[in-house]
Structure formats: C-alpha cells, structure tokens
Amino acid sequence: MKRDPVILIVVAMVVSIMLVFGIQKARHGSPNAGSAKLLNQPAPDFSLASLDGKTLKLSDYRGKAVLLNFWATWCEPCKVEMPWFVDLQKKYGPQGLQVLGVAMDDAPVKDIADFAQKMNVNYPIVIGKEEVGTQYGGVQYLPSTFYISRDGKIIDRVFGLVSRSEIEVNVQKALGTQVATK
Amino acid sequence: MKIGLLVAAVLGAALGVLAQESPGNQRPSVIMQPTEIIPISRGHSGTVELMFRVPSGFHINSNLPHQEYLKKTELKLDAPTDILVRKVRYPDGEDRSFPFAPDEKINVYSGDFTITVEVRPLKTVLPTKYAVHGYLNYQACDNAACYPPRKLPVTFEVRVTKSASENKHRNTPQSPHVHG
Numbered sequence: 313m314k315r316d317p318v319i320l321i322v323v324a325m326v327v328s329i330m331l332v333f334g335i336q337k338a339r340h341g342s343p344n345a346g347s348a349k350l351l352n353q354p355a356p357d358f359s360l361a362s363l364d365g366k367t368l369k370l371s372d373y374r375g376k377a378v379l380l381n382f383w384a385t386w387c388e389p390c391k392v393e394m395p396w397f398v399d400l401q402k403k404y405g406p407q408g409l410q411v412l413g414v415a416m417d418d419a420p421v422k423d424i425a426d427f428a429q430k431m432n433v434n435y436p437i438v439i440g441k442e443e444v445g446t447q448y449g450g451v452q453y454l455p456s457t458f459y460i461s462r463d464g465k466i467i468d469r470v471f472g473l474v475s476r477s478e479i480e481v482n483v484q485k486a487l488g489t490q491v492a493t494k
Numbered sequence: 495m496k497i498g499l500l501v502a503a504v505l506g507a508a509l510g511v512l513a514q515e516s517p518g519n520q521r522p523s524v525i526m527q528p529t530e531i532i533p534i535s536r537g538h539s540g541t542v543e544l545m546f547r548v549p550s551g552f553h554i555n556s557n558l559p560h561q562e563y564l565k566k567t568e569l570k571l572d573a574p575t576d577i578l579v580r581k582v583r584y585p586d587g588e589d590r591s592f593p594f595a596p597d598e599k600i601n602v603y604s605g606d607f608t609i610t611v612e613v614r615p616l617k618t619v620l621p622t623k624y625a626v627h628g629y630l631n632y633q634a635c636d637n638a639a640c641y642p643p644r645k646l647p648v649t650f651e652v653r654v655t656k657s658a659s660e661n662k663h664r665n666t667p668q669s670p671h672v673h674g
Binding site: 387419 | 561563564594595600640641
C-alpha cells in the first residue's frame with residue numbers, strides 16, 4: 313500500500329497542534345479531576361486564620377472578584393508571582409479585586425508572616441488546611457490559582473506559574489462578571 | 495523514508511514540549527535503587543551508598559539550598575540499638591537557573607545522586623543481619639510548579655561480622671606447653 317507523503321505530513325501536523333493545545337489545556341486543567349467540576353460552580357467557602365490571627369471567610373468577599381492563590385514559602389515559582397499580585401491588587405483593588413493568599417505551608421506562622429513581609433505583600437494571607445485544599449479538588453502542586461467572579465463562582469483555575477499577562481487577563485475576566493441579581 | 499523521518503521529528507518535538515511544559519502530568523516520585531547488603535565488622539565503620547533517582551523533568555533541592563526557605567533534602571535514619579549511624583554525606587548539588595527565576599541560582603539534585611552513610615556497629619553487637627530504616631525528605635519542582643514535601647521510605651541492610659582481630663584471636667593455636 314502506497315502512502316501519500318502529503319497526508320502523512322498533514323496528519324503529523326494535526327497531531328502536533330493537538331498536543332500543543334493540550335499543553336495550554338493542561339495549564340488550565342488539572343491532574344486532579346476534582347477541580348474540573350468546580351468550574352462555573354460556587355467557590356467552596358472556608359474560614360481560615362489570617363497571619364494576624366483574625367478569621368477570614370471567603371464569603372466575606374462576595375461582590376468582589378477574588379484571585380485565590382494557593383502558595384507556600386518553599387515554592388519558588390510562587391515567589392515569582394507574588395510581586396505581580398501586589399501590583400494587580402494596587403491596580404485593580406479600586407475596581408473590586410481582592411487577592412487572597414492561602415499558605416499551604418507547614419512552617420510556623422511567624423516564618424510565613426516574615427516571608428510575606430519580605431515580599432511586600434499587600435493582600436491578606438490565611439493559613440491553609442488540607443481540607444480546604446481538598447475542597448478545591450486537592451491542591452497537589454503550587455502555585456494553584458482560582459479566579460472567582462463577583463458572584464462567587466470559579467471562572468478559571470491555573471496550575472503552575474504562568475505569565476503576568478495571563479494572570480491579568482483572568483483578573484479582568486473575573487472583574488467583568490456581574491453580581492447575580494436575585 | 496525522508497517523509498517518515500520528518501513525521502517522526504515533528505511528533506517527537508511536540509511530545510518533547512508536552513513532556514517538559516505540562517505541570518502535574520506526572521507525580522515526581524524519587525526512587526531508591528536497590529542496595530546490596532553491606533558487610534561491616536563489629537567495632538569498625540563501614541560505608542553504605544544509597545542511590546536515588548529523580549525523575550526526568552523534575553529537580554529536588556539539595557541538602558544545602560542557598561535559599562533558607564527552601565526545603566532541603568534530608569535523610570533521617572532510625573538505626574537499631576548498637577548500630578550507630580555516624581555520618582551522612584550528601585553530594586554537592588548543582589547550581590541551576592529555572593525559567594521561573596532566571597536570575598536566581600538554586601542548588602538542586604536531578605537525575606541520579608548518591609548519599610553515603612557511615613555505619614558503625616558496636617563491638618558488643620551480635621553478628622547477624624540488621625535493617626536500618628528511615629526516610630528521605632525531599633521537595634520536588636518542575637519548570638513551573640512545586641509539589642508538596644514528601645517522605646520516601648528508605649531501608650538498607652548491613653551484615654555485622656566478627657572483626658578480623660576477633661577471628662585471628664579465635665584461630666590462635668593452643669600453647670604447645672604441656673602442664674603436668
């Protein structure tokens with residue numbers, strides 16, 4: 313059987329394009345299928361202690377667009393994002409953005425607070441618990457970021473470090489959503 | 495033939511990109527290579543080499559990461575009574591930059607690395623086989639994400655033997671003198 317070389321090349325290119333698109337999907341998808349079913353669903357509420365000992369609830373931010381970032385002090389890529397979040401909080405805070413960091417760390421709270429201070433973090437950080445990670449589909453690697461609309465729904469989630477511009481696009485998307493009217 | 499090679503190259507390149515860029519598609523589990531039972535004379539020190547492998551595409555922090563907040567790779571051993579773990583020697587890590595922090599050097603292990611353990615059974619220990627158990631604590635990352643710290647169970651065995659001097663002593667011939 314004689315194979316047409318043009319067909320072979322076309323098939324190879326189609327497969328390659330599918331693989332490359334798969335990469336992008338993997339950034340937004342998850343190895344833990346649990347988080348996939350959270351998309352466009354209400355973000356699971358939680359109540360966690362902040363670095364200054366107060367208790368913060370996610371639902372306290374209803375009406376704001378929330379960038380929920382799971383991170384840890386031992387995570388180098390997370391450190392790269394933090395100054396971007398600081399800038400985005402400054403830039404979009406007045407429009408209703410709230411960045412919220414969840415430290416999935418076993419370090420003492422003081423060490424987390426010192427780290428956050430060193431990074432000039434201007435947004436609240438809460439001390440994460442495994443069950444909260446589980447609520448979010450099992451946060452199996454960091455950074456993991458969820459974008460929550462003003463009406464409390466998860467509109468996107470990104471695993472691993474992505475570019476600042478990609479983060480900003482997601483922030484704008486979260487801000488652009490309107491509060492559901494009853 | 496040329497067409498086939500071209501097709502393979504295109505597919506290979508795409509798969510290569512996919513393997514490197516897609517975080518979390520694999521679980522970065524460090525594995526320990528099988529270790530032989532090491533014979534050590536009681537009362538003397540012996541060296542055990544523990545060989546580990548970090549899966550391709552991942553790295554773990556070395557035992558001496560430059561950044562204080564990074565989790566270092568550390569071997570924690572719980573040896574039986576009378577078997578002393580005197581020293582654990584870690585290999586030097588490799589200073590590498592990663593796409594997430596191109597201006598920063600991180601001291602890491604990747605691929606294969608060996609940790610050397612110096613073991614010394616006390617003179618009084620019974621000559622037989624002993625198992626030493628423990629954990630390798632490590633924390634892995636790839637080019638875009640980091641994974642929670644993990645503990646790899648580590649086990650190796652040593653066969654404690656009588657020392658050469660003890661054997662020599664035992665084989666010393668009896669005195670030819672006849673006591674009458």
